Amino acid sequence: MAHVYAAKGGFLGSELLMSPRVDRSLTSDRALMNAIDAVIEDGAKSIMVLACSANKHNPYLLNPYLTSLKIPVFGGVFPALFIGAEYLEQGIIVLGFRCELHVECFQYLSEKSLNEDLAYMFFEGESIPGGMLVYTDAFSSAAEHFVNCFYESLGSGIPVIGGGAGSLDWVQRPCLFSNKGMLEDAALVIGLTVNMHTAMSTGWEILDGPYLITDAQDNIVKSIDFDPAFTHYQRTVERIAGVVVDADDFFSVSKNFPLGVVNMDGQVIVRDPVTTEDGELICVGAVPKNSLIYLLSGDPDKLVEAASEAAKKIQIKGDNDAVFVFDCISRMLFLDTQFKRELKGIQENISSDTLIIGALSLGEVANIGSGMVSVLNKTITLGAI
Amino acid sequence: MVIGGEADIQRMLANVMRVCLSRLSQTSVHTFLYWNDENNAACNLGDEHCHKLTRYLSLPIRKNGELWEYSEELEEVFKAHDPKISHGLVKSSRGAYFQYFQIPKQGLLLMESSRVPDLIVKQILLPLLGKLARSCHSCITHEQLIREIDARRIAERRVAHQASHDELTQLFNRRQFSKEVERALKVALREKNYGAVIFIDLNNFKSVNDAMGHHIGDLVLKEVAVRLRDVVRREDRLARFGGDEFVVLMPGLSHDVDTALDRVNTLTQRIHESLANTVHIAGASYTVGCSMGFDLYPRVNVETNLHHASDIIKNADLAMYEAKGKRQKHALAYTPSMSERLNLRLSYISELKDALLNNEFELHYQPQFNQNKQVIGAEGLLRWHNPHRGVESPQVYIPIAEDSDLIIPIGHWVLFEACRHLKELSENTLPPFFEKLSINVSAKQLVHKGFVDDVKHAIDSTGIAPKLLGIELTENTLVSQIDKTTAVINQLNDIGVSCSIDDFGTGYSSLSYLKKLPAAMIKIDRAFVCDINRDAENRSITRMIIGLGENLDMDVLAEGVETIEELYCLAEMGCNKYQGFYFSRPVSLQALIELFSLKA
Numbered sequence: 001m002a003h004v005y006a007a008k009g010g011f012l013g014s015e016l017l018m019s020p021r022v023d024r025s026l027t028s029d030r031a032l033m034n035a036i037d038a039v040i041e042d043g044a045k046s047i048m049v050l051a052c053s054a055n056k057h058n059p060y061l062l063n064p065y066l067t068s069l070k071i072p073v074f075g076g077v078f079p080a081l082f083i084g085a086e087y088l089e090q091g092i093i094v095l096g097f098r099c100e101l102h103v104e105c106f107q108y109l110s111e112k113s114l115n116e117d118l119a120y121m122f123f124e125g126e127s128i129p130g131g132m133l134v135y136t137d138a139f140s141s142a143a144e145h146f147v148n149c150f151y152e153s154l155g156s157g158i159p160v161i162g163g164g165a166g167s168l169d170w171v172q173r174p175c176l177f178s179n180k181g182m183l184e185d186a187a188l189v190i191g192l193t194v195n196m197h198t199a200m201s202t203g204w205e206i207l208d209g210p211y212l213i214t215d216a217q218d219n220i221v222k223s224i225d226f227d228p229a230f231t232h233y234q235r236t237v238e239r240i241a242g243v244v245v246d247a248d249d250f251f252s253v254s255k256n257f258p259l260g261v262v263n264m265d266g267q268v269i270v271r272d273p274v275t276t277e278d279g280e281l282i283c284v285g286a287v288p289k290n291s292l293i294y295l296l297s298g299d300p301d302k303l304v305e306a307a308s309e310a311a312k313k314i315q316i317k318g319d320n321d322a323v324f325v326f327d328c329i330s331r332m333l334f335l336d337t338q339f340k341r342e343l344k345g346i347q348e349n350i351s352s353d354t355l356i357i358g359a360l361s362l363g364e365v366a367n368i369g370s371g372m373v374s375v376l377n378k379t380i381t382l383g384a385i
Numbered sequence: 386m387v388i389g390g391e392a393d394i395q396r397m398l399a400n401v402m403r404v405c406l407s408r409l410s411q412t413s414v415h416t417f418l419y420w421n422d423e424n425n426a427a428c429n430l431g432d433e434h435c436h437k438l439t440r441y442l443s444l445p446i447r448k449n450g451e452l453w454e455y456s457e458e459l460e461e462v463f464k465a466h467d468p469k470i471s472h473g474l475v476k477s478s479r480g481a482y483f484q485y486f487q488i489p490k491q492g493l494l495l496m497e498s499s500r501v502p503d504l505i506v507k508q509i510l511l512p513l514l515g516k517l518a519r520s521c522h523s524c525i526t527h528e529q530l531i532r533e534i535d536a537r538r539i540a541e542r543r544v545a546h547q548a549s550h551d552e553l554t555q556l557f558n559r560r561q562f563s564k565e566v567e568r569a570l571k572v573a574l575r576e577k578n579y580g581a582v583i584f585i586d587l588n589n590f591k592s593v594n595d596a597m598g599h600h601i602g603d604l605v606l607k608e609v610a611v612r613l614r615d616v617v618r619r620e621d622r623l624a625r626f627g628g629d630e631f632v633v634l635m636p637g638l639s640h641d642v643d644t645a646l647d648r649v650n651t652l653t654q655r656i657h658e659s660l661a662n663t664v665h666i667a668g669a670s671y672t673v674g675c676s677m678g679f680d681l682y683p684r685v686n687v688e689t690n691l692h693h694a695s696d697i698i699k700n701a702d703l704a705m706y707e708a709k710g711k712r713q714k715h716a717l718a719y720t721p722s723m724s725e726r727l728n729l730r731l732s733y734i735s736e737l738k739d740a741l742l743n744n745e746f747e748l749h750y751q752p753q754f755n756q757n758k759q760v761i762g763a764e765g766l767l768r769w770h771n772p773h774r775g776v777e778s779p780q781v782y783i784p785i786a787e788d789s790d791l792i793i794p795i796g797h798w799v800l801f802e803a804c805r806h807l808k809e810l811s812e813n814t815l816p817p818f819f820e821k822l823s824i825n826v827s828a829k830q831l832v833h834k835g836f837v838d839d840v841k842h843a844i845d846s847t848g849i850a851p852k853l854l855g856i857e858l859t860e861n862t863l864v865s866q867i868d869k870t871t872a873v874i875n876q877l878n879d880i881g882v883s884c885s886i887d888d889f890g891t892g893y894s895s896l897s898y899l900k901k902l903p904a905a906m907i908k909i910d911r912a913f914v915c916d917i918n919r920d921a922e923n924r925s926i927t928r929m930i931i932g933l934g935e936n937l938d939m940d941v942l943a944e945g946v947e948t949i950e951e952l953y954c955l956a957e958m959g960c961n962k963y964q965g966f967y968f969s970r971p972v973s974l975q976a977l978i979e980l981f982s983l984k985a
Contacts, residue, residue, distance in 0.1 A: 128450030148403075155447035156412045156497075264410035264503055288408065370410040371499060 014321040016194060016385065018044055018096035020357060022083055026054060027092045029061045035094045040071065044096025046103070049075035049177045050359050053167030054090040059174040063181035072103040074188045075177040076135045076165030078359035079329050085347040085356075087340065093357060102129070102191040105178045109142035109185050131159040131196025131383060133324065134373075135188040138164025138362035139172035144219070144286055144375045146187050147365055156371030159198040161383035163326030163361025164375075192385060199313040200366045200381040202270050203306030204258060208240045209294030216289040221259075221273070221281040224293070228279035236295055250276045255330055258378055260296040261287065265369035270296060272330055272377040284363050285375045298378075300338045303331060307342045307380045311349035319351055320384040325358025327380045332360050334378075342380075354384075387520040394418075394427060394524035395442060401517060402444045409506050411496045412481070415443045415459065418492035418521070424532070427525050430490040438468075438492060462495065471514075472507060486514055491521040551625040553603055554610035562624035562632055566682075566694035569622075569636040573683050574692060576637075579645035583633040583653060583679040583716060584701035585613075586709060587660070590629035593671050604666045605673065612662075616655040632698065638681075645681055646718070653677050653716035677716035678704025703727055733785045736771055741794055745770050748802050749971040750822070752980060753942060756961040760816040760981065764857065764964060765803045765824040766971045767795070787827055796830040797839060804847040804854065806974050811849060816981050823855035823885060828862040832869050837876045844880070851881030857908065858884060860892025867898055874903050885942070889930060899937060907934045909960070911945020918950040924958070931959050 013019040021035045032051065039047055047069075051057055057077065066073060081088045134150070136143040143164060154160070165175040174182035211232065215222035224232040234245040237257050245253045251274055259281075260268040271293070273281040287293065307327070314323055325346065332339045350356055366381040368374050391397040402414040420439035421428040428435035440463070443453035453459055462483045465475045472486045484502050486494045494510075494517070496502070549561035557565065566582060573580050587609065594602035606629065613623055613631060622634040635652065638645035656677065663670045680700035683692050700719040707726075708717035740746055747770070750763040769777045786792040803824045810822070830836060844851050856877065863870050863886060874884045883905035890910045909930050917923045927943070934941035943955050946965030955963065972980065 152403075152445045153447065155445035155449070155453075157449035264408075264506065267410075291408070368410075369499075370406075371412040372406055372410075374407075 016098055017321050017355065018042055018098060020083065020093050020095040020355065022088075022091065022093050024088060024091040026090045027051065027057075028055075029058055032057065032062070032092055032094075033065050035092060036065075036069070036073070039094050039096040040069075042096060043098065044071065045099050046072045046097040046101040047074075048093075048095040048097070048357075049073060050081050050093045050095075050357070051075070051077045051177075052081055052088055052090045052092070053077050053079055053169075053175075055092065057182070059182035062177075066177065066181050067179060069179055072101055072190075073177055073179055074101075074103045074133075074135065074190050076163075076188075076359070077167065077175040077177075077182075078163075078165055078361060079168045080332065080360040082325070082327075082343055082358050082360075083356065085340070085343045087343060095355075095357060099193050101193065103178070104189045104191075105180055105183070105186065106146065106189070107180070107183060107186045109137070109140045109146050109187060111185075127193075129158060129191030130194050131192045131198070131385065132162075133188075133190040133192065133383070134160060134162025134365045135176055135190075136162065136164050136363075136365065137172065137175055137184050137186055138166040138284075139170070140185045140187075142185070143187070143363070147373060147375050150187075150189065151373040154373065156367075159196045159383065160365060160367055160373045161196075161198050161200075161324060161326055161381045162365035163359060163381070164363035164365075165359075166362045168329065168362075194385050196383045196385045197314065197317045198366060198381065198383045199310040200364070200376070200379055201306040201310040202268060202376075202379045203303035204260060204268065204270050204296040204298050204378060205302060206260065206262075206268070206294045207257070207297040208236060209260075210262075210292035211236075211294075213287055213289055213291050213293055216287050216291075218286050219283045221283060221287050222279075229281040230276045230279045233273065233281060233295075240295065241297065247276050250274075255334055256298060258296045258298075258330075259283065259287070260294045261291050262294060263369065267369045268294070268296070269368065269374065269376065270378040284377050298334055300335050300341070303335060304338070304341045304345050308345035308349050310380055310382050311346040314382050314384045315350050317384065320354045322355040322357060323350055323382050323384045325356060325380065325382050326361045326364045326366075327358060328364055328376075328378045329360040329362055330378050331380065346380075346382075387523045388516060392524060392527045394521060394528060397520055397524050398442050399444060402442065405494075405496055405510075406444060409496070409509065411498050411506075413443060413445060413448060413453070413497040415453065415495040415497075416441045416488075416492060417463065417495065419490075426528065426532070427492075427521075428529075429522055429525055438463075441492070459495075463493075466493070466495070468493075472511065474502070486510055488514055488521060489518040491518045491525075554607055554625045556610050556613075556631070557622060557624035559624065559626050562622065562626070562634065563694055563698065565622045565624075565634055566697060569634055570682055570692055570694050570697070572636065578640045579638045579642055579681050579683075580634065580636040581638060581645065581649045581679050581681050582697045582701040583635065583649065583656075583677055584626075584698070584705040585631040585633070585656065585660075586676050586705050587629035587631075588674040588676060588709075589671075590673055593673070594629075597669075597671075601666055601669075601671075605664055605671060608664050608666065609660060609673065612659045613656065616659050617652065621652075632701065642681065649679055649681070649718075650716065653679065657714060657716075676705055676709035676713065678702065678706065678708050678719060679716050680704060680719035700724070730785050730788075732773075733782055734789050734791065736773060737782060737786055737789075737791050737795070740769055740771070741791075741798060743772075745772065746795070746798060746802075747973070748799060748806060749973055750806075750977045751964055751971040752969050752977065753962060753964045754968045755818060755963075756956050758968070759818045761818050761962060762820045762855070763822050763977060765799060765806075765822060767799060767825075768971075783827075787829060790829065792827045792829050793833055796827060799824050800826075800839060801843045801846075804843040804849055807849045807853055808847040809974065810978065810981065811853070813978050813981065819853075819981075821853050821855040821883065823857045825887065826856045826858055826862075828858075828866070828870075831858065831862065831873055832866060837873060837880075840877060840882060841880055844882075852883070855883050855885060855905070857887040858904075859887045860889055863902055863904075864892060864898050867901065871901055871903065878903050886939075888944075890926060899933070904939055906940040906942055906962075908964075909941060909943045911965070914943045914945045914951055914955070914965070915947070916951070918948075918954040924954065927955070927960070928958050935959075 174184045176183045176186050211224045214226045221229040237245050254273045259271045262268050271283045271285050271287050273283045275282045364376040364379045364381045389400045398416050405411050405414045417438045418427040418441040419430045419435050420437050421434045423434045458477045462475045462477050466485045475483045481497050484496045551558045569580050624632045626632050638648045660675045678701050680697050682697045686696050703723045704717045704719040747768045748765050749768050752760050753762040755761050767779050771777045786795050807822050885906035885908055886904045887908050888910040889907045890913050913923045913926045931941050941960050942962035943960050944964050946952050946963045946967045
């Protein structure tokens, strides 16, 4: 695909994508609307909107505008964004597409059965997309269920990447941009008209295990090896890593020692325990009962290297217009000041003509080894078009 | 007993397949089950009509955007699997690996992966297949049982429905409606509000049914039912009471009786308007219309001091009956006087029956005269000495007799009594100009099967000359069923019995009808004879009737002549046969015999 070479300082666009509009300030609602208007005026047929949660966008002000838009709009609010190697904790990125993308919006995820809605999405009289982007409300209790139902309808063979939107104060609020306004308890699925190839990696390594999940319900681990889950976790971390785990300040330790479920393909699916209650561990993502889990640990170098490897895999497949990235916020929280190395590692392994645009997400969505689309934690996922 | 405690086979298999996807890292999983085409459901191998394996469920439902349902790859793999072995591996032409496992006697599990599956997958699954088979078996058996229960429930519901509904219109039947009224009555008493029962009887339905056949009649009834459903309120209850009768129950109208009445009148008005609209059936149009009566409830039965649902329905029926009789367009509200009238009517019916048994009737005769005051005939008039009420006017009991069909046996008695009297008169000396003795015959009697045979039998058994007997039929009787009455009169003429048109001028006949009727005489109604000497209109009408008689070659007799002035006037106009108080009141046979003796 022919594309315009970036002039010094930025991506100027290609056959499919327009040059993104970036505002690095604490963007107001009015400024966001102006940016979208400008992109539409430039001839966009679809728009991706990424915004930082620090902007504190107001759905009541934005919804009348969003619902009046005549072209598809999609995107979300995230703790942080990045473009190239630049990291934004406030501001917006608005990216116009020169073609009309098919956007499906699924609302009230936790209130109703999804299967019927999903069974007939896309494909009826339409061409098969070359890839899909998925945005979910990370705090919806049905987000993972949605992703499972989504795969049951979609099937294998179509690359998918995506992530959970929201903010780090753990308060659920409208966080997805759509033609129905800003939504919560919802998901957006975007069908791309061009082929997308994907890559993902974690960089987390097995520290100890396996242990048997002897009791669990969805994302709540109740007992491990017949011991109360927190007790087992605390004891193991203290024994192996010499780190004291305090229930009152759980995440400050657990972010460094996630759990991992190893599937039949040998792939480690990371599960982030984020809090503890009544001796149980609450994770981001389901942990099946009777599964074997491992205690994982992270090394900043290993994580950065994993991100670079993923970028290399993408680049090997050829020149791209853009690479969309969903990078788990907990990687940033773990890497802290070293996070910039991860972004740099990605950029260094991707052609300079390629637009790198992404968000720090709360949970990621991607195809795992078997082809199944799953909710992932502490993972970096890339999709190149 | 079943995996996951799920009795629904699809859900049970879907749960198993999801575990295979997530825990065994499979790309897709497919279940094939033995299928019964007859009832379109999964079955256990060995069951009747159960021998074909069919794809039942795939998770996910697509691959590369195409539904597995239409997948050539899956079909290729299925055909390639060896049904004789318990498990195996097939590689598709697209490079995917499909491991298959027989679910003993139930079906096949097929799992796709992108690389050669690990041995561990087989090791995990094989021991579970027996349990999966048992789960499938239990679920299928459970579903079969559910289907049977459902079928039975449907059948029972159908039976219950049939027991409470009219088959043709699917409205409630009489029995169910009565129950509804009982229920509504209890609620009304408890909540102290009014309700109503409306009785609807279709007009003209019998003529449609008789003329066009029951098939069309049924379609008309169905259309009526549809229209009634459209106009009644949601809380109202509709029933077909049988034939062409419908009833509506209106519960919870109001605590105030006037408001309740208003609401009933509003609905009955809507019903009237709806049924007045033409009914179009099979390319033809029919007009039915209806008569309606209603009763408000609660209403205490004065005899029992209780509330009865049956009373409400009966009262509404009675009100409808009166509305029909009065040809009233609007619904009539029941009043207790209607019951009184009904009771009176019922008493009369009983008394009339007794009268026949106990010979309480008597025939009197009013002689008929010519201009020379010669007796030319007599009209037989029924008299009844009712032991309970004394001498009754026929105007009271004849309509009741006609309504109740007692007119047939009464008419039969009159016929034979008149013939016996005629015999007796003949044995004495009949006046020289005597032509005939006439009796009144009702429409019902005339068209009753065997009437002509009865007349013949009466003549033959008494041995009278047929020409001495005449029958009088009212104008309306003659024209109401013109073809039938013409046929009967012709048959009577053939045996020598002539017919007179009674009360002429008061009916709805047309000249074309009169031309057809083989009647011998026209009797001018007394309304046109009364004060004819002073009433120009009456003179005109009478003149016209006399002219008509001349032109149609029928005799003309004036009834109700009471004064000499009337007589002179009639004579001047050319009418020379008379009957009335001027000449004689109705007299007994004995008195008639004496009169004949004098005149002889």
